[in-house]
Structure formats: structure tokens, C-alpha cells
Amino acid sequence: MKLFCAALIGSLILAGCGKGKEPAAVAPTPQQSAAPTDALTVTLPESMAARVKVGKPEVREIAQTLRVPGRIEVDERRLSQVGSSIAGRVTEVFVNVGDAVTPGKALAMMSSPELTNAQLSFLRASSTATLADKTFERARLLFAADVIGKAELQRREAEQKVAQAEFHAAQDQLRLLGMGPQDVARLRIDGDIKSAVPITAQRAGVVIERKVTQGQVVQPADQLFTVADLSAVWAVGGVPERAARSVAVNQLVDVEVVAVGKVIPGRIVFVSDTISPDARTVTVRTEVKNPDRTLKPAMLATLEISRAAEEKLTVPSTAVVRHSDKDHVFMAKSGNKFTLVPVDLDVEIDGVRPVLKGLSAEDTIVLDGAFHLNNERKRAGQE
Secondary structure (H helix, E strand, C coil): CHHHHHHHHHHHHHHHHHCCCCCCCCCCCHHHHCCHHHHHEEECCHHHHHHCEEECCEEEEECCEEEEEEEEEECHHHEEEEECCCCEEEEEECCCCCCEECCCCEEEEEECHHHHHHHHHHHHHHHHHHHHHHHHHHHHHHHHCCCCCHHHHHHHHHHHHHHHHHHHHHHHHHHHCCCCHHHHHHHHHHCCCCCEEEEECCCCEEEEEECCCCCCEECCCCEEEEEECCCEEEEEEEEEHHHHHHCCCCCEEEEEECCCCEEEEEEEEEECCCCCCCCCEEEEEEEEECCCCCCCCCCEEEEEEECCCEEEEEEEHHHCEEECCEEEEEEEECCCEEEEEECEECCCECCEEEEEECCCCCCCEEEECHHHHHHHHHHHHHC
């Protein structure tokens, strides 16, 4: 019994001494202790030395062409809205969308009681003015014959001036209501009142919108037709804000319109002073000549804007490989080793990629053969 108690006490003491001790850590294997960047590093084999060219990035003058998506729009300086000057009913419509018109061409006819009353007022004012002219002329002769006094002559002269003013006001009212100078002159001679007046085009162009039908009652505020001169149009695009400083008014642009299968030269006529908050772009408008009217509003276009040449650090396209959906280059390390590093590059121009971020002119990289070296890196990683 004493022997059993002694054994029990000894086992308890040993258990207490071992309490709180951590188990010994297992030493990592070489593969486990390797840094994550080891997977991006490769040693250049002797067999590949002739296929790989090493050097430094080169500073070159780059004349970049900025490609901007856009669309064809009507030149608003060549756009006119045609409406009625009076309230009335449209009796005839002469044009449809797509019809070509010339200045003064009648687009529609409308009748209005207001027009009839204005013609009556004009005829009355014309008769009054004619009578006042004759009365003043008679008074002038009587004054010269010392039949009437000077006061009477001045009264007749004042009446003549008032009558002439009323006549000119009535004449202007008819022109505001849409009657042309020839129609007004004919009305004064013939006295034939017309119940309808034409709605005419103010400029040459094409009817691109019609908002009126026969029998419709219209008001002076209504826009009935839209006429556009399409001999020149706008190509409108949005330039990314980072490239906005490289565009300016009067800069030449090539406008590519796939629908017509050709590239048309243009000139920037407007650069917005504000940035679209959603797209982060600056709106530019390019004027494009369109004498044969092949360019139609709402056609899709691409604006190729040539920027001034700038000195930029560049790498050959053969130095660039894609890894994790990003551009990378192999940078030289000691011991004939190369590490794949991420870089920010612009679009390819004449076989080179301008460097935006990630490289300096002092770095040594693989200029040619990066594709083969990357395959070697992948093969070594699999092994």
C-alpha cells in the first residue's frame, strides 16, 4: 500500500511539472518558408541567354492619338425652330420630315381672325395716312397763298405725322404676323384681305422634326417645325479628364464613322469648362463638313485626336507580360535573376508602351524575350 501511494504521488508531481508547456514547433520545409515573391522570380538559364535582351527603358518623343467614342449631332448654330406668330388653325401642311427647304418656302398655311383684323387695321391706317398727306399738302398751298394761318398748317402737319406713324405700326404688325413685304404691298394696292398666312422657313436646310397636322389649332409659343442645315455637323465626344489638358479649340481631329466607312477631317470648336460627374469626361465638339449629307444625326463615331509630341519613358511591347490581369515587366536582380514587377502603362504606340508608373530610366529590365522568360518562370513554379 505504501508503494502504491508513493507511485501515485510521483505521477502527480510529474504531471504538474509538465503543465503549461507548448508542444515544440515543427520546422518549416524550404517550400513553406519561401517568400511569396519567390514565385515571381526566375533565374535566366544559359540556354535562354541568346533569346533574352536586357536593357533600360528608353525616353522617346511620343505623339499620341487619343481615341474618343462619340456621336454625330446637329450643329445648333445651323438649327432653326419654326412656329406661328399668331394663334390660329392650320389649314394645310406642305412638307414632311426629310424634305429639303429654302429660305421663304411655305411649310404650312394657317387662318386666323387676328390676321383678318390686322389687315383691316392696316387698310384703315393706309387710307388715313393717304388722306393726311393730301390734307397737309393742301394746307401748305393755302398757307403760301396767305389763306390760312401758321397754326392751322402746323395742326395739319401734326395730323400727317400721327397718321404716318399709325400706318407704319400697322404695316409692322402684319409682318410680325407672317405676311411678307410683297403681300403687304399687294394688300395696300388691291385691298384684298387674305384669311390665311403661310408659315415659312427662315433658312435653307432639311426638316428634321414636324409637330403639326392639318386642322390643328396652334399658339404663338408652339414649335411646329425644326429645320437643320446638315451641310456641316458636330461630332461630340467625351475626353477622359486625365487627357483633357491635351485638347484645345481649333485642334484638328479625324472622325471615323463606321456607318459610312470613311474617316473625315474635322476641327474642335468647343471644349467644355466642366467635367461630367458620372463619366469623368470633358465634352468636346468637332465641326465636320458634310456637303453630301452622308453623316446623319445620332450616328456613332470615333474621334481620333492627335496630341502634341512629348518626351516619355517607354518600354517595348515585347517587354510586357500579363499577370493577374495587370501589366508586368521583368526587372533585373543580382545573380542573373529577374523579378516580375507590376507597372502602369499607356496604350501601345509604334511598338512601345509609355510608362505611367512603376519604372524609372535607371531600372534594368528584360526588353525582349519576356514571354519566353515568363514561360520559364511558370515551368519552374510547377516543378
